[in-house]
Amino acid sequence: MERTIVDYQGNRLEEKLQKILGNVESEGGTCPIRHILARFSDKWSTLSIFHLGDAGTLRFNELKKRIDGVSQRMLTVTLRTLERDGLVTRRIYPEIPPRVEYELTDLGRSLLVQIIELGDWASNHSKQIVEARKRFDAREHRAIDSTLV
């Protein structure tokens, strides 16, 4: 049962990886990690978490202004899902006109820490990725999919 050691950062990575792979499908009847990871796969969740982490508290339209290109519907759906998962709180003020404020929960902030690191990685390596794509496209094929650029 030989394996490649990925523990080159001395941070129990190998152990964590084993745990993750063991829980990919289902974790003792709870939700498979796959579904949780999928939550950050959708188009707007991470951006919402970033902006709420940055601003602290935001009203619906304030958040909408900050997220370029999001539709009203998708922002609503996204925030509801985040609320349901316990990552965001939604506070309603029964005024006229109505006011609704969103904020990260403690759980949401703990997630923020993780995706900041991921975003930081993306930010630091985007140039390498773009160059790899250029080489790939020049070498063999025309772009697999022009929408990937």
Place this chain on the structure above:
Amino acid sequence: MERTIVDYQGNRLEEKLQKILGNVESEGGTCPIRHILARFSDKWSTLSIFHLGDAGTLRFNELKKRIDGVSQRMLTVTLRTLERDGLVTRRIYPEIPPRVEYELTDLGRSLLVQIIELGDWASNHSKQIVEARKRFDAREHRAIDSTLV
């Protein structure tokens, strides 16, 4: 310009967050971070990276066996995309029957470190998320979407 300090881990999080938000749309003509993050959003990329990181080198069908439910087509597409982004190498042995081996690049391994941390977070908090969902569903609505469970 008051802001919520997210630097509660003493790890320059606030600074990183600013950088990320500044590069969300486009980073000096390169690829927006959004598109890079979207790469880990698709259903099979992270799982492929996890398993390649775990095993080191895998042939196509070895990897396919490890990823439960992936179709041949989607694994091919996923691996091509990862190869194009410079995250995975694809080595072809001109034999009969053909043999193709996949392996993470250095760039891929540096990404692996990040998504292991994310997966570890998901693994450690999945129970909290599931409980939050139960509370939410019991409180106000019936499940927003039964597929989310």
Place this chain on the structure above:
DNA sequence: CCGAATCCGCGTGGATACTG
């Protein structure tokens, strides 16, 4: 101002069959 509801185009991704 903050949504809910409806309609619908389009891309993702599964199933199947076929090649080198």
Place this chain on the structure above:
DNA sequence: CAGTATCCACGCGGATTCGG
């Protein structure tokens, strides 16, 4: 074994309209 090619269902998500 490791793909490609084709067909097609389904659901994401945009546009629009209506409500509290």
